[in-house]
Amino acid sequence: MEFNNLTVEISQPIATVTVNRPNVLNALNLETVGELGTAFSMLEADPNVRAIIMTGAGEKAFVAGADITEFRGKSAPAMIPFAKKGHDVARIMESMGKPIIAAVNGYALGGGCEMAMACDIRFAADTARFGQPEILLGLIPGMGGTQRLARLVGLGIARELIYGGEQISAQRAYEIGLVNRVFPLEQLIDETAKFAHKLAALPSHALKMAKLATNYGYDQSLDNGLMLETQCFAHCWSHPNLEEGVAAFLEKRKANFHQD
Ligand code: COA
Secondary structure: OOOOOEEEEEEOOEEEEEEOOHHHOOOEOHHHHHHHHHHHHHHHHOOOOOEEEEEEOOOOEEEOOEOHHHOOOOOHHHHHHHHHHHHHHHHHHHHOOOOEEEEEOOEEEOHHHHHHHHOOEEEEEOOOEEEOHHHHHOOOOOOOHHHHHHHHHOHHHHHHHHHHOOOEEHHHHHHOOOOOEEEOHHHHHHHHHHHHHHHHOOOHHHHHHHHHHHHHHOOOOHHHHHHHHHHHHHHHHOOHHHHHHHHHHHOOOOOOOOOO
């Protein structure tokens, strides 16, 4: 499928979604947000894709936020659908059964930080910068930042970043748990691809259950989360890959998993 503001490359079993508006540091206009939703839905349905990388075009930015040029002269009724679209895309990303890894190659500000947070795992270049600078425009995050940042790094640090609007380095993002790993920029894509391939080689049904149990269980009470975990755990027992994984371990050989 062709997009105006994205490239989607599939090199089985990995797909790479690249936001491709380098002249505006990959800022997200409404069309781009819609295209991201379409792209992730398409990749969810593609049986040849088992892990996804999200990144930004060029060496300067992952995504430098919502496209501020679309803000001028707008009012809440016009902008609420934009924010809701962002929420919808993030939910598509979080609810799909395949892992998404953000390769944050530069600025991840505002909606860029929010999209990175909707990915399962974040790897960053040592040059990357993170932040929720909306307050500097007289705004607050509108694509999930007020909720996901606190869930990832804790309420205290989330308040500091959202209230103050300051940018932080990749190293600081790593220290607060916003980023999983930091690499030199030139190694970022290779290292992310290596990890994506590692995930793609694992039994996809178990990976899907792991994602659903962690993502959907997180906001539940412990009892409800444990109930969900039990359902996902039980689902794994109905898949022949489990027998193969156990047999391979006991027979001291490499497992030959069937990927569905
Ligand atoms: N929306 C629209 N355009 C943007 C943009 C955004 N979020 N972020 C950057 N751009 C554009 C700039 O206007 C500039 O366009 P121009 O070349 O036509 O002047 C181009 O991208 C390059 O950005 P520039 O500001 O010149 O780069 P820089 O290296 O000096 O600064 C940033 C980089 C990221 C610090 C700065 O662009 C910035 O603060 N961007 C806005 C970040 C933001 O507030 N995001 C949240 C929005 S809700």
